[in-house]
Amino acid sequence: MMKSGTLPAMDAPDNATSSDATDLPQENLTHQTATSAFARFSLLLYTLLIIYASWYPFSGWRDMGLPPFSYLWARLPYYWTGFDLWTNIVGYAPFGALVVYSLYPRLRSWRACLLSILAGVALSAVMEAVQTYLPTRVSSNLDLLANSCGTVVGAVFGALTCRYFLLESRLLEIRRRWFSRTASRGLVVVGLWPLALVYPQNHLFGLGHLVPPLSGLLSDFLETPIDLATWWTNLAQLNAEQYWLAEVVVTACGLTGAMLTMLLLLRKQAPRNVLSWVYLASAGAIKSLACALFFAPENAFVWFTPGAAGGLLLGGLMLAGLSWAPPVAQRRIAALALIFSLLVTNAVPANPYFVSTLQTWVQGKFLNFDGAAQFLSVLWPFLALWFLYHPVHTARSQK
Numbered sequence: 001m002m003k004s005g006t007l008p009a010m011d012a013p014d015n016a017t018s019s020d021a022t023d024l025p026q027e028n029l030t031h032q033t034a035t036s037a038f039a040r041f042s043l044l045l046y047t048l049l050i051i052y053a054s055w056y057p058f059s060g061w062r063d064m065g066l067p068p069f070s071y072l073w074a075r076l077p078y079y080w081t082g083f084d085l086w087t088n089i090v091g092y093a094p095f096g097a098l099v100v101y102s103l104y105p106r107l108r109s110w111r112a113c114l115l116s117i118l119a120g121v122a123l124s125a126v127m128e129a130v131q132t133y134l135p136t137r138v139s140s141n142l143d144l145l146a147n148s149c150g151t152v153v154g155a156v157f158g159a160l161t162c163r164y165f166l167l168e169s170r171l172l173e174i175r176r177r178w179f180s181r182t183a184s185r186g187l188v189v190v191g192l193w194p195l196a197l198v199y200p201q202n203h204l205f206g207l208g209h210l211v212p213p214l215s216g217l218l219s220d221f222l223e224t225p226i227d228l229a230t231w232w233t234n235l236a237q238l239n240a241e242q243y244w245l246a247e248v249v250v251t252a253c254g255l256t257g258a259m260l261t262m263l264l265l266l267r268k269q270a271p272r273n274v275l276s277w278v279y280l281a282s283a284g285a286i287k288s289l290a291c292a293l294f295f296a297p298e299n300a301f302v303w304f305t306p307g308a309a310g311g312l313l314l315g316g317l318m319l320a321g322l323s324w325a326p327p328v329a330q331r332r333i334a335a336l337a338l339i340f341s342l343l344v345t346n347a348v349p350a351n352p353y354f355v356s357t358l359q360t361w362v363q364g365k366f367l368n369f370d371g372a373a374q375f376l377s378v379l380w381p382f383l384a385l386w387f388l389y390h391p392v393h394t395a396r397s398q399k
Contacts, residue, residue, distance in 0.1 A: 038184040039101035039166075045188065045383075046095055047123070049372045053091075054127035056371025059216060060135045068129035071139035080142060088146035089153065096120050096154025097161075104162050113159040120151025178270035186265045189380075189387045193258045194283040196380035198290040199373040203247040204308035205254025206345040208338075208381035213374070238349060244307045246348045251311020253341035255280075256318050260334035261384055264327055272323070290373075335388045338381050 099116035107115060124147035131137040166172065179187065196207055215228045238246070262279055266272055292300035322333060 038187060039098055039104075041185050041188050043095070043098040043102045045192070046098055049375065050091070050095065050123065050127065052375040053372035055130060055134065055137075056374075057136065057216065059219075061133050062135065064132060064135075066132055068132045068139075069125070071128060071132070071141050072125075072144070074141060077138075077140055077142050085142075085146050088143055089150035092120055092124065092147040092150030093154035093157070095123070096151040096156075097158035098154075100155055100158030100162055101166065104166055108162070109159060112162075113155045116155035116158065117148070117151055120155070121148045124148060124151070178267055178275075179265050180267060183265040185390075186261065186387055189384050190258075190262045190265065190279075192376060192380055192383070194279075194286045195373075196376045197283055197287045199370075199377035200291075200294075201345075201377065202348070202350050203250035203254075203345060204287075204303055204305070204311060205258070206247075206250045206341065207254065207377050208342045209345050210378060211346055213378060243348075243351050244310070246344060247305065247307025247351075248310040248314060250341050250344050250348075251308050252315040252318060253337040253344070255312065255315035256322070257334045257338035257341065257381075257384065258283075259315075259319050260322060260330045260337070261388065263323065264330055264334070264388075276319075331388055335385055338384055338388075342381050 096116045099119050100112045103112040103115065121144075124144050127147075128139045128141075128144050131139045175183075175187075197205070201207065201209065211228045218228070259276060259279070263272065263276070266275065287303055288300040291302050295302065322330060325333070
């Protein structure tokens, strides 16, 4: 799908291949003396995901007449499941590790581990306290205990592996050789794209669907049901061909925007073809796994509709040509593709087939995960646009 060796490195002129190699020792020194920007940015995003998942669905706020921290002295819940317990532990373990990685090298060993644990316990305590004002959520000291245990596990893991991940890791060496020096934030953005596809979308790669969450927020604020989709589309209905065309356009634009964003991070010597196919395959695998888990195993490939197939084909043809373009053109086209995808995604009425399929998704014990998945699916296009238009990255691509 992609042409290998055709894209200039985004952080060096076309004739500066040798400079990439000479920059590597300096990059080694930088990684040994400075905190990882990748870890800091990942920590920020992961904290936002925890907040969104903990307070989802952000509706029905009211004072229950209970002190927010009264759950600390309550009895342990009588009813609980192993799934909930392990979900809380696993959910906070990455937070503990990321705090340790973000503190390196300013704080190391047990000091970083201790600060990470304190941060995780404090964050979890606040999340549970605020849930006191949400009728659909229940504050629990058992959840706090499980979250704290997860933070401890993550912090200890981070302290034990910090040196290997930040200094001596084979993955770090690959990152230095294949990705540009300014790719840290971009790697986080690119890495989140397959995960953003977990939440069901009206169209394949149709991320950034703002209408449903905004309708919910306005309904709660005005205390009256509001459906922005009805107002926006004026009850318009599309025929089958128009729905197909909309999905082709959204899929092609979403694929083009995401793949070009990934290609912008690579150096000349990186195996572009291999990385492109692996990136696309991982997105498809995660999407299929999510459909099988949340709906039914036989619906693993329900996302592969005729419109999605047409969009994948069109997007692949676009990328085959755009892989020859200079970085500045790729950056602009990626941004335009994402913006156009956002406009179509929010303007086109929901497909009745998609609505009927979504009704079979029983959130149940996946309520926390559902909130985080929806938040990520809405956030990702704007996160990618922030990266594409960031002054540091635009300056690099114009060299």
